[in-house]
Amino acid sequence: MSDEGKIKKVSIIISQGSLEGAYPGLIMANGARMMGIEVNVFFTFFGLNTITKSKMNNIKVATVGNPAMGIPSLIGILPGMSSMATNMMKKQMEELDIPPIGEFIEMISDAGGKIYACLATVEMFKLKKEDFCDQLDSILTVGDFYNLAAGGQIIFT
Amino acid sequence: MKKDIAGFSVDVTEEGYLVSSAQWNKDIAEAIAKELGLGDLTPGHWKVIEFLQKDFAETGKIPTIRRVNKVGNIGTQELYALFPEGPLLKATKVAGMSKPVSCV
Numbered sequence: 001m002s003d004e005g006k007i008k009k010v011s012i013i014i015s016q017g018s019l020e021g022a023y024p025g026l027i028m029a030n031g032a033r034m035m036g037i038e039v040n041v042f043f044t045f046f047g048l049n050t051i052t053k054s055k056m057n058n059i060k061v062a063t064v065g066n067p068a069m070g071i072p073s074l075i076g077i078l079p080g081m082s083s084m085a086t087n088m089m090k091k092q093m094e095e096l097d098i099p100p101i102g103e104f105i106e107m108i109s110d111a112g113g114k115i116y117a118c119l120a121t122v123e124m125f126k127l128k129k130e131d132f133c134d135q136l137d138s139i140l141t142v143g144d145f146y147n148l149a150a151g152g153q154i155i156f157t
Numbered sequence: 158m159k160k161d162i163a164g165f166s167v168d169v170t171e172e173g174y175l176v177s178s179a180q181w182n183k184d185i186a187e188a189i190a191k192e193l194g195l196g197d198l199t200p201g202h203w204k205v206i207e208f209l210q211k212d213f214a215e216t217g218k219i220p221t222i223r224r225v226n227k228v229g230n231i232g233t234q235e236l237y238a239l240f241p242e243g244p245l246l247k248a249t250k251v252a253g254m255s256k257p258v259s260c261v
Contacts, residue, residue, distance in 0.1 A: 097259070107233055
């Protein structure tokens, strides 16, 4: 492959706090590092749950208002439905050797990917640096993010 | 296609992976490593190569980076330091294995 045709840097935005909302961005971030591509991951809005210590290991699949699940919302609303769907999906992912969220963030960070939180959301949710996992590199403004992303591709998830 | 590596004529894919691991030997590994810019192979590199080969022989699958960490006891940071910019792609190539097809 010629060097000109190769992606050298990606900046991935993760804006959702459900399991199915967070994983695609994480898989793409890790996959990019595996290819030697420089990676920034920017967590915003409920995506911040993915790197918040008290929440990151309790991220669930949305069973309500999620037509792709094939479960009517009236049933998805029942207690335990979200946990059940989450456990099923986690089991499938474990079989493919896709790690749980906390371990995945650690893996991406160990691979050299950078982990950032969105300042506006951090302030809105009244969070502090200590609330985040150790892998957090820093809390950024949108402007800082664009500066870091310069010269690469931006992917919004 | 045929390629001359370290004085051996071997079959490789378009991307330079050995077609048959039976044609692999340590001299070939050293030559591929140089070609990839890894320099001389250190005991750290060999630990990775040997784990990949052993695990593949046992499971029939190329291990993921996570498995190299958990089962092979080679940390992800260490793996990326040994084989920068595409650790599994490079390590499998040096180990004479096929190109990994997993997304993780």
